[in-house]
Amino acid sequence: MTIQLHCFGESGNAYKAALPLELSGLDWEPVKVDFFNGAARTPEYAAMNVMAEAPVLVDGDLTLSQSGVIQMYITEKTGKFGGATPEEAREVMRWCFWDNHKMSSQCGTLRFLMNFLPEEKRPAEVIGFLGGRVKAAFKTLDTALEGRDWLVGDGPTNADFSCCGYLFYPEPFTFTRADWPNIDRWLSNIEALPGWKHPYDLMPGHPSDRGL
Amino acid sequence: MTIQLHCFGESGNAYKAALPLELSGLDWEPVKVDFFNGAARTPEYAAMNVMAEAPVLVDGDLTLSQSGVIQMYITEKTGKFGGATPEEAREVMRWCFWDNHKMSSQCGTLRFLMNFLPEEKRPAEVIGFLGGRVKAAFKTLDTALEGRDWLVGDGPTNADFSCCGYLFYPEPFTFTRADWPNIDRWLSNIEALPGWKHPYDLMPGHPSDRGL
Numbered sequence: 001m002t003i004q005l006h007c008f009g010e011s012g013n014a015y016k017a018a019l020p021l022e023l024s025g026l027d028w029e030p031v032k033v034d035f036f037n038g039a040a041r042t043p044e045y046a047a048m049n050v051m052a053e054a055p056v057l058v059d060g061d062l063t064l065s066q067s068g069v070i071q072m073y074i075t076e077k078t079g080k081f082g083g084a085t086p087e088e089a090r091e092v093m094r095w096c097f098w099d100n101h102k103m104s105s106q107c108g109t110l111r112f113l114m115n116f117l118p119e120e121k122r123p124a125e126v127i128g129f130l131g132g133r134v135k136a137a138f139k140t141l142d143t144a145l146e147g148r149d150w151l152v153g154d155g156p157t158n159a160d161f162s163c164c165g166y167l168f169y170p171e172p173f174t175f176t177r178a179d180w181p182n183i184d185r186w187l188s189n190i191e192a193l194p195g196w197k198h199p200y201d202l203m204p205g206h207p208s209d210r211g212l
Numbered sequence: 213m214t215i216q217l218h219c220f221g222e223s224g225n226a227y228k229a230a231l232p233l234e235l236s237g238l239d240w241e242p243v244k245v246d247f248f249n250g251a252a253r254t255p256e257y258a259a260m261n262v263m264a265e266a267p268v269l270v271d272g273d274l275t276l277s278q279s280g281v282i283q284m285y286i287t288e289k290t291g292k293f294g295g296a297t298p299e300e301a302r303e304v305m306r307w308c309f310w311d312n313h314k315m316s317s318q319c320g321t322l323r324f325l326m327n328f329l330p331e332e333k334r335p336a337e338v339i340g341f342l343g344g345r346v347k348a349a350f351k352t353l354d355t356a357l358e359g360r361d362w363l364v365g366d367g368p369t370n371a372d373f374s375c376c377g378y379l380f381y382p383e384p385f386t387f388t389r390a391d392w393p394n395i396d397r398w399l400s401n402i403e404a405l406p407g408w409k410h411p412y413d414l415m416p417g418h419p420s421d422r423g424l
Contacts, residue, residue: 013313050356051310066309069302090281097278098263100313101225109345125337133321144262 003028005070006048006056008035008205010116012108012166014055015199016067016099017074020161022202023195024078032204036116067165068096071158081158091152095159103137106130107166111173116212131174138180145182149189156193164190168198171207215240217282218260218268220247221417222328224320224378226267228279228311229286230414232373235407236290244416248328279377280308283370293370303364307371315349318342319378323385328424343386350392357394361401368405376402380410383419 005021007014007030014033021028033039033054040052049056049065057064057073064070075082083089110130113122141163144151151159167175167187177184190196200206217233219226219242226245233240245251245266252264261268261277269276269285276282287294295301322342325334353375356363363371379387379399389396402408412418 051314051352064302064306066306066313068309069306072305073302090276090285093284094276094278094281097280097309097312100309101278101317102263105313105317123337123341125335126341129335129338140263 001027001060004031004058005029005203006031006033006058007054007203008033009200009203010169010205010207011035011054011203012104012111012169012199013053013067014203015168016104016162016165017055017057017070018199018202019164019197020071020074020081020158022197023156023193024074024080026074026078030203035205036210068100068158068162071096071161075158081156081161083157084153088153088157092157092159095151096162098140099159099162099165103134103141103163104165106133106137107173107175110134111166111169111171114173115171115207134174138175138183142180142182145186148182149186151186156190160186160190213239213272216243216270217241217415218243218245218270219266219415219417220245221412221415222381222419223247223266223415223417224316224323224381224411225265225279226415227380227411228316228374228377229267229269229282230411231376231409232283232286232293232370234409234414235368235405236286236292238286238290242415247417248422280312280370280374283308283373287370293368293373295369296365300365300369304369304371307363308374310352311371311374311377315346315353315375316377318345318349319385319387322346323378323381323383326385327383327419346386350387350395354392354394357398360394361398363398368402372398372402 003021003026005018005028007018018030035054039045040054046052048063051065053065055065055067055070057070064073071081083092110127113127150156151163164187177187215233215238217230217240219230230242247266251257252266258264260275263277265277267277267279267282269282276285295304322339325339362368363375376399389399
């Protein structure tokens with residue numbers, strides 16, 4: 001049975017699940033969530049995910065949300081991307097939690113405010129504040145990648161797929177690859193993985209659908 | 213060997229690890245991180261945790277950070293709080309990720325801005341924005357707790373210990389228990405657990421140390 005991932009192209013959180021699904025070789029297909037028209041706020045969606053978020057994975061009778069949990073499920077099914085030892089597995093989870101707490105959460109919000117709100121509604125003080133917060137996160141990530149090809153061990157793991165979630169998008173949110181040489185090199189490693197796809201090529205939905 | 217948890221009383225993220233340590237019956241002791249005087253930003257601390265955050269657990273040769281990973285380690289060592297079945301285990305992780313992404317991260321920041329910054333430096337627009345974000349998180353949590361004693365299964369799990377991280381603190385950050393009857397009832401269940409302690413009783417460090 002084909003796994004379905006409810007997702008949309010603009011969502012870096014969905015990309016964090018879609019990318020390892022694609023690279024794992026599992027049979028999956030994206031199902032577009034029309035997020036910007038409120039599709040995640042309907043009673044039907046709430047019945048599937050009380051958190052009113054994408055992504056949601058449906059595999060037969062199983063429904064899962066939270067990109068980190070979907071990544072763990074892909075690892076459970078395929079043995080891939082979870083780290084090669086118990087120590088590596090903990091280190092993978094450490095970066096997945098850090099990403100959710102300090103990085104993707106703030107990158108996603110900042111990118112939304114700077115690009116997907118009408119210009120006259122963009123809150124300058126909030127944008128400045130979040131800009132400082134994401135800069136601190138970029139610095140942590142860049143430092144951790146010094147002299148390393150991947151965040152954990154010798155190959156790509158969920159740690160990489162989580163932390164890169166928002167970093168391939170073209171919309172400005174104060175992230176410039178050239179400013180962070182270790183992040184830049186690491187993103188090139190991810191792009192070079194066989195089967196890698198950009199979020200807008202992997203999932204349906206693009207800002208141009210909304211005239212942006 | 214006694215497990216050490218580098219932590220401080222004001223940190224809800226540290227409480228998320230300290231509370232299950234205490235309730236698990238493991239032999240542990242808190243080690244105060246003098247966070248507000250920059251102790252987490254020293255080279256020595258960076259060598260222990262590049263993320264420059266508390267909590268950090270040290271158990272012999274093992275060093276772990278991220279409250280979610282420390283919770284998983286407590287479950288690994290004791291069999292407690294991780295969910296009774298694979299389905300429950302996934303559901304526990306789902307709430308732990310949601311908490312890190314949508315709740316603790318924003319509650320912690322908002323509480324810091326509203327209480328631990330000098331009054332003249334508190335950014336009103338950011339505080340208003342985060343107030344809206346945490347309200348949405350409280351609504352999700354309150355909805356999920358409708359008719360339930362615990363977030364997952366029939367007893368306390370890491371899901372509860374994660375989501376309650378900031379909710380026992382007295383400092384104002386737009387959270388009032390009476391506004392959220394299901395959350396209020398659930399917090400009472402947590403307080404009634406044998407051995408439960410308030411964060412300021414469980415970990416060293418209190419705002420009064422800084423004259424607040």
